[in-house]
Amino acid sequence: MDKKTTSRDGTPLAYQSSGAGPAVILVSGAMSTGATVAPLAGHLADRFTVVPYDRRGRGHSGDTAPYSVDREVEDLGALIEAVGGQASLFGVSSGGALALHAAASGLPVRRVAVYETPYAVDEDGVRRWAEYTERLNGALAQQRRGDAVELFLRLTGMAEEMIQGARQAPMWAGMEGVAPSLAYDAAVLGDGRVPGSLLASVTVPVLAVAGGASPAWMRQAARTVAEAAPEGTYRALEGQTHMVDPVALAPVLAEFFAE
Template sequence: MRTVTSKDGTEIAYDRLGDGPPVVLMGGALNDRATCAPIAELLAPRFTTYNYDRRGRGASGDTPPYSLDREVEDLSRIVDEAAGEAFLFANCTGGMLALEAVARGLPITRLALYEPPYIVDDSHPRLDDAYVRDLDAMIAEGRNGDAVAHFLVKAVGFPPEAVAHFRTIPAWPALEALAPSLRYEAAIAGDNSLPTERVRAVAVPTLVMDGTESPPFQRTAMRELAATLPDVTYRSLEGQNHRLVPELVAPLLEEFFTV
């Protein structure tokens, strides 16, 4: 593990692996760098991967107050470590952050996204102020497990009985540890609207991926995202859903990033 110091003094942890053109890997909600570690290993024979913990998770620090600007500064410092420019892969809400960072002019030369959770129709409820208030209260009271369950039901759309099962899996304590960062995901997502003008400002070649078994609202949003981006390749993974499967995603990334 290595670290860099972001503009506000926060230590950001990352792993560097492989050799070749630099690729930065960035996770989404309830992810630390363990999520993208298998992808980093699969890409390492062809690329130098920079797989990092976003602030407030894993081994990275968390200097208050939170802001989107600071997350973009964190990513900028990682790109600095990658010789000043890089390819970028991000999943889930990390994809929303990645699009904003590239729209701001970060030196990303190719961008790949897996299902950033935009909503462009009325088939799925959007996040609202009540969701954020309840999430903040749960975290403030130390009810991290309830906060994770709240996210899974209200934001992701799992039925409560499915979440009851999730509480029994070995990974649940790790999800609870990441629960405070859900406030940051809510700040990034807003009401999940697609920021059309910001997306149109992303002029770099972009790969948009989704799964054919993801909910219809998610696939509709990915098609709309692809239609809005100026330079896009759109790929759907047969039989897959929102869960990131490294063995399927990594070959698409290798193909897209080989230029």
């Protein structure tokens, strides 16, 4: 991330910008930085100014306590101002929830696309989400960052032997470094349910995308997001999972953002 801007509360934000045309800001999900979504930028830069960034508490961006979702929305406001005063947003996973919050806030957002924002679609999912957030906040309050990362990896369905193997890998220290930001992703997802009232207030077009090979609940969550937004559209990408291939995703986003 070779550029910097500053959010309203003084937090420095690191970002990159490539290409030319209308601005599209890429919002990463949990346990990730702008580098995670940067490969997608290369497939959109022929038509757009594409802006991956490090969310607060990650990568080369700073952090300022106390955290609130409003502060992360202000971060996007600062980025939008830095790249010309108007932008579309693409958020992957929990980053999609942040993008939707930003669109509902009244920021100068043209369009919003989200990929598999992991909202719960039944009461069992809501219960599991509540258990996760309670245990996560407890681990972070006690500075047990490794345990917090483990909780997240279990939530994603990673096998126990893989989690224990990851603990021994060189990447683990970096994962523990961004563990506090797991609470930020939990905050933007709220109680885990699709935020119907928030989506009803989004006045710009919303595209909710899911992978055709992802679990059925992921596709249902995306459909529910599209149905709750006044100008919502749902798309499924055949053969794709939560780890979506930028080559498959980019044409869908380019068509949507160019409209």
